[in-house]
Amino acid sequence: MAKSSVVTKPRDILGNSALRPDGAHKVQGSFEFTSDLHAENMLWGATLRSPHPYAKIMSIDTSAALALPGVHCIITADDVPGKSTYGLISSDQPVFASDYVRYMGEPVAAVAADHPETCRRALALIVVVYEVLAPLTNPEDAIAGSFDPIHPDGNVIRHQRIVRGDQNISGPIVVEGEYVIGMQDQAFLGLEAALAIPDPDGLGLHLHVATQWLHEDLTQISACLSLPAEKIRLTLGGVGGAFGAREDISLQVHCCLLALKAGRPIKMQYSREESFFGHVHRHPATIFMRHHADANGKIVKIDARFVFDGGAYTSTSPAVLINGITHTQGPYKCDNATVDGYAVRTNNPPCGAMRGFGVVQACFAHESQMDKIAVAVGKSPVEIRLINAMVTGDPLITGQIMESVAPVARCITETDAIPLPALMGETVNELSLPGGSGLTASRSHIVRGIGWGVSMKNLMYSEGFDDFATARCTLKDGVASLKFATSEVGQGFVTLAPQIARSVLGVDEVILEPIDTQIGSAGSTSASRQTWMSGGAVDGACRLVRERLFHHVGKQHSIDPLRLVIDGTDVIDQVGTFRYSVAEASEGIEISETFEHHHRATEELDANGQGNCHTAFAFVAHRAVVDVDPELGLVKVVQIATAQDVGRVLNPLSAIGQLEGGIAQGLGLAVMEEIIMQNGKVRNPSFTDYLLPTALDAPDVVAVMIEEYEPQAPLGAKGIGEPPCISVTPAIVAAIRNAIGKNIERIPVRPQDICL
Amino acid sequence: MSANEFYSLHVNGKTMPVQDSWVGESLLYVLRERLGLPGTKGACEQGECGSCTVLMNGNAVCACLVMAATAVNSEIVTVEGITSESTLTDVQQSFVEEGAVQCGFCTPGLIVAVHHLLEKNPQPSEFEVKEAISGNICRCTGYGRVFAAVEATIRSRNEVK
Ligand code: FES
Ligand code: FES
Numbered sequence: 044m045a046k047s048s049v050v051t052k053p054r055d056i057l058g059n060s061a062l063r064p065d066g067a068h069k070v071q072g073s074f075e076f077t078s079d080l081h082a083e084n085m086l087w088g089a090t091l092r093s094p095h096p097y098a099k100i101m102s103i104d105t106s107a108a109l110a111l112p113g114v115h116c117i118i119t120a121d122d123v124p125g126k127s128t129y130g131l132i133s134s135d136q137p138v139f140a141s142d143y144v145r146y147m148g149e150p151v152a153a154v155a156a157d158h159p160e161t162c163r164r165a166l167a168l169i170v171v172v173y174e175v176l177a178p179l180t181n182p183e184d185a186i187a188g189s190f191d192p193i194h195p196d197g198n199v200i201r202h203q204r205i206v207r208g209d210q211n212i213s214g215p216i217v218v219e220g221e222y223v224i225g226m227q228d229q230a231f232l233g234l235e236a237a238l239a240i241p242d243p244d245g246l247g248l249h250l251h252v253a254t255q256w257l258h259e260d261l262t263q264i265s266a267c268l269s270l271p272a273e274k275i276r277l278t279l280g281g282v283g284g285a286f287g288a289r290e291d292i293s294l295q296v297h298c299c300l301l302a303l304k305a306g307r308p309i310k311m312q313y314s315r316e317e318s319f320f321g322h323v324h325r326h327p328a329t330i331f332m333r334h335h336a337d338a339n340g341k342i343v344k345i346d347a348r349f350v351f352d353g354g355a356y357t358s359t360s361p362a363v364l365i366n367g368i369t370h371t372q373g374p375y376k377c378d379n380a381t382v383d384g385y386a387v388r389t390n391n392p393p394c395g396a397m398r399g400f401g402v403v404q405a406c407f408a409h410e411s412q413m414d415k416i417a418v419a420v421g422k423s424p425v426e427i428r429l430i431n432a433m434v435t436g437d438p439l440i441t442g443q444i445m446e447s448v449a450p451v452a453r454c455i456t457e458t459d460a461i462p463l464p465a466l467m468g469e470t471v472n473e474l475s476l477p478g479g480s481g482l483t484a485s486r487s488h489i490v491r492g493i494g495w496g497v498s499m500k501n502l503m504y505s506e507g508f509d510d511f512a513t514a515r516c517t518l519k520d521g522v523a524s525l526k527f528a529t530s531e532v533g534q535g536f537v538t539l540a541p542q543i544a545r546s547v548l549g550v551d552e553v554i555l556e557p558i559d560t561q562i563g564s565a566g567s568t569s570a571s572r573q574t575w576m577s578g579g580a581v582d583g584a585c586r587l588v589r590e591r592l593f594h595h596v597g598k599q600h601s602i603d604p605l606r607l608v609i610d611g612t613d614v615i616d617q618v619g620t621f622r623y624s625v626a627e628a629s630e631g632i633e634i635s636e637t638f639e640h641h642h643r644a645t646e647e648l649d650a651n652g653q654g655n656c657h658t659a660f661a662f663v664a665h666r667a668v669v670d671v672d673p674e675l676g677l678v679k680v681v682q683i684a685t686a687q688d689v690g691r692v693l694n695p696l697s698a699i700g701q702l703e704g705g706i707a708q709g710l711g712l713a714v715m716e717e718i719i720m721q722n723g724k725v726r727n728p729s730f731t732d733y734l735l736p737t738a739l740d741a742p743d744v745v746a747v748m749i750e751e752y753e754p755q756a757p758l759g760a761k762g763i764g765e766p767p768c769i770s771v772t773p774a775i776v777a778a779i780r781n782a783i784g785k786n787i788e789r790i791p792v793r794p795q796d797i798c799l
Numbered sequence: 800m801s802a803n804e805f806y807s808l809h810v811n812g813k814t815m816p817v818q819d820s821w822v823g824e825s826l827l828y829v830l831r832e833r834l835g836l837p838g839t840k841g842a843c844e845q846g847e848c849g850s851c852t853v854l855m856n857g858n859a860v861c862a863c864l865v866m867a868a869t870a871v872n873s874e875i876v877t878v879e880g881i882t883s884e885s886t887l888t889d890v891q892q893s894f895v896e897e898g899a900v901q902c903g904f905c906t907p908g909l910i911v912a913v914h915h916l917l918e919k920n921p922q923p924s925e926f927e928v929k930e931a932i933s934g935n936i937c938r939c940t941g942y943g944r945v946f947a948a949v950e951a952t953i954r955s956r957n958e959v960k
Contacts (some may be wrong), residue, residue: 060898062895062896063895063900066894066900066903066905067887067891067895067905069895069896069900069906069907070890070891070900070903070907070908070910071838071878071879071880071882071887071891072837072838072839072877072878072879072882072893072906072907072910073838073882074903076840076903078838078840078841079831079837083881095801104887123827158821159828160821160824161824230938231902231904231938232840232848232850232902232904232905232936232937232939233840233842233843233902233904233940234842259959266835281903282902282906283840283903284901284904284938284939285843286901286938295875315842315843315844315845393807451914472924472926474926474929474930475926480953532902533901533902533903533939534901535901568859570816655828659808686935696897696944697898699898699943700898700901700939700940700941700943700944702938703941703942703944704901704938704939704940704941705941706941707938707940707941707942708938708941729843729845730842730843730845730848730936731845731847732846735936735938736938736941737933737934737936737942738928738929738930738932738935738942738945738946739929739930739933741929741942741943741946743943744941744943764821
């Protein structure tokens with residue numbers, strides 16, 4: 044059951060469309076996802092969750108459930124031997140609620156039994172007496188202090204201001220708006236799953252889990268179990284997508300506790316409904332923005348206020364807030380700003396990481412504002428963005444200098460150069476109309492619109508966090524083995540890592556060792572960081588190995604190792620005739636090196652929001668073309684044109700997959716995806732009621748990759764995972780506004796926002 | 800669990816006894832947990848995502864919506880039944896080569912759906928392809944590479960002819 048290593052062979056170096064090493068298994072159905080794992084003597088685990096957004100727990104009676112045949116054990120807060128709480132930034136979330144439940148779906152108990160159905164019945168037999176309390180659901184109540192603290196840490200998770208430049212300056216042009224962003228779900232397909240196998244001595248365990256960050260999980264699990272980290276081994280199970288939802292702990296601690304208590308392997312797997320309660324979502328937010336501009340439309344000053352609803356527990360809310368407010372200006376020059384930002388605690392579901400991480404929300408606001416400035420000064424959406432486009436060397440509103448390559452204007456002009464799609468013909472297939480088959484009234488009513496969105500996104504971690512990734516490379520007999528703890532969630536690091544090894548070392552065959560905690564941390568598969576960070580670590584380890592190989596060859600053949608280089612699969616003397624294959628050169632020896640890649644240091648923000656808080660940035664432009672039926676309020680996104688700043692394309696096939704996939708998620712937020720809340724209760728926790736883009740919703744995507752080598756990046760390549768899903772959303776909304784001539788300031792855009 | 804049912808299913812050309820099962824189990828559960836065929840995935844158990852697509856008497860169905868015990872007289876084909884031991888099918892090959900696989904969780908369901916589509920309709924139009932796979936949610940790819948994979952398969956079949 045332990046995943047064997049993957050061997051990849053073709054001569055695919057950086058820049059080629061190397062194919063996924065796990066592709067064949069995935070198309071055959073033989074790739075082992077975490078939910079496919081089994082162990083001898085295994086039991087199933089399941090979680091009892093609160094039906095109330097806010098309530099006091101008066102009593103928990105598990106006796107009837109325990110008496111059910113097939114039930115092995117039940118655990119509650121009393122059974123947590125170590126720290127009773129966990130959390131990525133602040134450890135404020137209970138493993139199990141003991142006194143209060145603070146959101147609908149909060150775990151209260153867990154059961155281990157012989158069959159999933161036994162688990163379900165046992166959960167139904169656990170009697171929890173609650174005193175139901177009125178929930179805090181309006182973030183403004185949390186800020187105003189008008190509601191008693193719902194948590195000992197208070198109702199404001201973080202408040203941060205940015206004060207920059209002339210606070211009193213104004214412009215002849217002033218536009219403003221209040222933008223509302225709904226709660227989006229990551230909706231990865233592979234549900235949360237884990238298999239915990241206790242050691243025979245009962246003093247430790249091995250957890251196979253679908254996660255984004257093995258080592259962070261390990262740290263949190265070890266504290267809650269009160270077990271030293273050496274006693275816990277984590278192995279990455281096959282992961283069916285993540286998009287931020289696997290950065291926080293979900294079932295990890297529960298599964299381990301059950302395994303230790305039952306003394307048997309425990310498998311846990313959420314249902315789709317439970318998954319909606321079991322992981323954090325994208326923060327719903329309300330953002331007020333007022334832009335002052337000169338008569339030409341150049342931004343003079345921005346005033347903004349951000350309110351992120353963090354839900355019941357902290358998760359990554361403080362970092363999401365900082366990302367949001369520090370991207371107030373978007374990819375535009377701005378010297379003066381006053382920004383006030385809050386992340387607050389409510390009895391809504393906890394919110395945290397999702398692809399775009401706070402910048403998605405900010406971008407919807409600033410891009411809506413850019414269009415308002417354009418209208419006010421009589422310029423086109425493209426003109427207004429080009430006038431304001433940021434360049435390398437510009438100061439940000441945090442005072443940080445933009446040091447990354449910043450081809451903002453190029454993103455815009457190259458997107459603009461992409462041909463527009465043909466107008467709808469009379470013979471168009473009705474499936475391509477807004478609403479699809481049978482829903483659209485009359486095609487003569489359909490109107491077309493075009494809209495723009497451009498964004499800036501920080502890459503990697505911020506605010507002084509020492510972010511690093513570790514990798515080991517071992518060269519033996521012409522074969523390279525790579526070891527890292529980098530979570531492969533579908534993004535394709537397992538494709539990229541062998542490409543790096545082949546390019547640096549001239550090897551053909553690369554073995555990928557199991558992804559687990561038997562090596563140092565790789566950090567999280569998030570923040571568009573793994574190509575840069577783990578890619579940098581693999582590159583660094585391979586370079587160290589290469590250096591030693593050159594020394595070895597140099598010594599053997601009396602050549603100065605500094606004259607040796609890799610050419611294809613050979614070691615050659617660049618000023619002589621010596622040529623020797625890497626396979627021969629490394630025959631009979633084993634060279635192994637481990638490398639830790641750290642990105643440059645960043646700083647915390649001061650009280651005025653000033654400081655070099657981010658590591659690097661990437662940019663992208665999107666142009667959306669939509670068809671709208673204004674009577675029915677239905678939208679079909681026809682085409683998305685995009686030009687993305689990628690630094691350097693390392694794998695064209697993987698890159699286009701990231702762009703198209705991100706665009707689909709941004710489309711979802713624009714027109715369909717929302718977790719609907721009512722007084723703290725989730726109303727649509729299913730794929731029947733939470734709508735996701737299908738093949739019929741997919742627009743034509745025309746993409747240009749802008750390659751301007753990023754000197755700060757180890758491979759010259761920027762992270763490309765998040766930007767695709769950021770500015771596509773405002774572009775689509777702008778296109779809808781353009782089609783129907785109505786201002787819309789809320790996403791997702793609902794039929795009633797269009798037609799009423 | 801009161802486990803007392805015994806029946807057999809016909810899966811991938813074989814008769815497979817199902818022992819000790821509870822009568823409420825779905826075909827998805829029985830394939831995955833009792834018959835050792837985990838290729839069929841579950842992501843919603845509500846008939847909305849298509850991850851669990853299998854063929855039942857030649858029709859594409861959601862295995863999560865079928866009670867296993869009601870499938871006793873049906874011929875069931877799963878992704879494992881489509882897969883040959885030695886090589887990838889042309890559809891599978893195209894999925895790998897065209898980048899239609901990222902996390903791969905939706906993939907087995909899509910492979911079954913596309914095989915089924917091309918069997919029923921060897922020259923589908925763009926919209927017939929989209930409609931045929933519109934019941935298969937993929938969260939990673941945005942579908943662009945999936946369309947490319949289907950087109951590549953059709954192209955290669957036409958070239959062979
Ligand atoms: S699991 Fe059957 S359709 Fe989703
Ligand atoms: S590849 Fe991940 S859901 Fe389709």
